[in-house]
Amino acid sequence: MGLDKVVGSAAEAVADIHNGASLAVGGFGLVGIPWFLIEALREQGADDLMVVSNNCGVDGAGLGLLLDDHRISRVIASYIGENKEFGRQYLAGELTLELTPQGTLAERMRAGGSGIGAFYTPTGVGTMVSDGGLPYRYHPDGTIAEASEPKEVREFHGRQMVLEESIVTDFALVRATRVDRAGNAQFNASTRNFNVPAAMAGRVTVVEAEEVVEVGEIAPDDVHLPGIFVQRIVALTPEQAARKDIEKRTTRGERPSETTSSKEA
Numbered sequence: 710m711g712l713d714k715v716v717g718s719a720a721e722a723v724a725d726i727h728n729g730a731s732l733a734v735g736g737f738g739l740v741g742i743p744w745f746l747i748e749a750l751r752e753q754g755a756d757d758l759m760v761v762s763n764n765c766g767v768d769g770a771g772l773g774l775l776l777d778d779h780r781i782s783r784v785i786a787s788y789i790g791e792n793k794e795f796g797r798q799y800l801a802g803e804l805t806l807e808l809t810p811q812g813t814l815a816e817r818m819r820a821g822g823s824g825i826g827a828f829y830t831p832t833g834v835g836t837m838v839s840d841g842g843l844p845y846r847y848h849p850d851g852t853i854a855e856a857s858e859p860k861e862v863r864e865f866h867g868r869q870m871v872l873e874e875s876i877v878t879d880f881a882l883v884r885a886t887r888v889d890r891a892g893n894a895q896f897n898a899s900t901r902n903f904n905v906p907a908a909m910a911g912r913v914t915v916v917e918a919e920e921v922v923e924v925g926e927i928a929p930d931d932v933h934l935p936g937i938f939v940q941r942i943v944a945l946t947p948e949q950a951a952r953k954d955i956e957k958r959t960t961r962g963e964r965p966s967e968t969t970s971s972k973e974a
Contacts, residue, residue, distance in 0.1 A: 712891040715921060715942045719749035722915045722941045726755045726880055733818055733876070733907040734762040734772060735883035738790065738956050741900030742771045743884040743917045745949055750882070751775060759783040761818065761876055761910065763811065763903045764790045767956055779803070785876065787811035791956065802847040802854060810838065813873055815906045820875035822909025822938060829870035834862060839871040881911025885934070888918035889925070892939030893932045901933055908938050915941040919950035 716722050723746060726732070736742030747766075751774050758781050765784055766772035768791075775781050776794050783805040789796045799806045809817070810832045820828055837843040841859035848854045861872040883904040885894040894916055896904055908914045921944040 712924060712936075714892050714936070714939060715890055715944055719745045719917065719943045720753065722746065722943050723750045723753050723755075723880075723882075726750060726753065728755055729757045729759075730755060730880055731759040731878040732761065733878040733881040733910040734760060735881070735902070735904030735907040736771065737763050737899070737902040739767060739771055739954050741884055741896065741902055741904050742766070743882040743915075744771070744952055744954075745945065746882040746884075746915055746917050746943065747771060747774060751778065751780070756780050757782045759785075759878075761785040761814075761878055762907070763787050763814065765792055765795045767792050768794055770954060776804075783807070785809055785814065787814050800847060800851070802849045805846040805855065807845055807857070808843060813838075815903060817873055817876040818903075818906035818910035821877040822906070822911075825875050827872055827874045829863060829865060829872055831868050831870050834869045834871050876910050878911050879913065881907050881909075881914040882917075883908045883914065884917045885919070887920045887922055887927055888916055888939070888942050889922050889927050889936070890942070891924045892916065892934075892936030892942060893924075893927055894918070894934040894936075894939065895927055895931050896933050905934050908934050911938075913940045914938055915943065917943045917945055919945055 760772060760781050762772060764786050765776060773792055773794065781804060785807045787809055798804045813830055813832050833839050839860050839862055841857050843857040844853045845857060846855040862869055886897040887895040916939050921942060
């Protein structure tokens with residue numbers, strides 16, 4: 710029983726996330742995001758959250774729901790994307806945003822989960838990332854209220870590199886394709902994205918699983934995230950597991966050149 714980390718519901722899994730908690734959240738855009746954990750957290754009511762995620766959902770979906778409710782006060786992310794409310798709150802001075810290069814962000818979370826305090830990387834050297842002055846927060850009148858400080862830069866192997874601190878959060882919310890009861894997790898294709906480093910960064914990691922299996926049913930070589938990083942598992946229903954919204958639906962019809970060639974033939 711000690712290895713069985715499955716809990717009764719998403720609401721139970723996020724019940725102890727407190728006001729002011731820090732969260733690492735998996736996903737990229739809407740791919741691989743923990744839909745039902747986010748919605749349960751919205752119902753739970755925790756406020757003043759600090760979120761670490763590649764982006765912050767889209768308008769009206771994913772983490773965008775928490776943004777709409779003004780429940781997020783600080784974000785560490787790699788881009789704003791097409792989330793208009795995210796951009797509006799940032800420019801209006803309603804939240805603090807630490808923009809971080811995408812690969813650096815992933816490594817900061819992975820390093821935190823690996824017990825590494827900081828690391829050096831060439832990414833960002835010679836820019837505001839290393840030199841400081843990157844706007845973290847604006848005043849309502851558009852002036853800068855808070856900006857980044859310069860970071861340490863050293864030379865390694867003939868290259869200048871900037872020191873980046875790792876990230877450890879109070880909780881992590883992720884979504885996986887298959888999880889055994891001990892928490893060993895497998896992700897499908899691009900859903901793996903930021904889910905693995907986010908899961909590693911959390912002191913308490915909660916996984917919503919499309920399928921829960923018994924220990925041993927996932928081959929060791931197929932485990933993308935070891936169960937040691939997972940504390941709670943929420944088993945989704947088949948209907949919930951099938952929910953995989955996309956940001957934009959794009960279709961392609963006949964190309965003019967193809968149509969012409971077909972008629973000529």
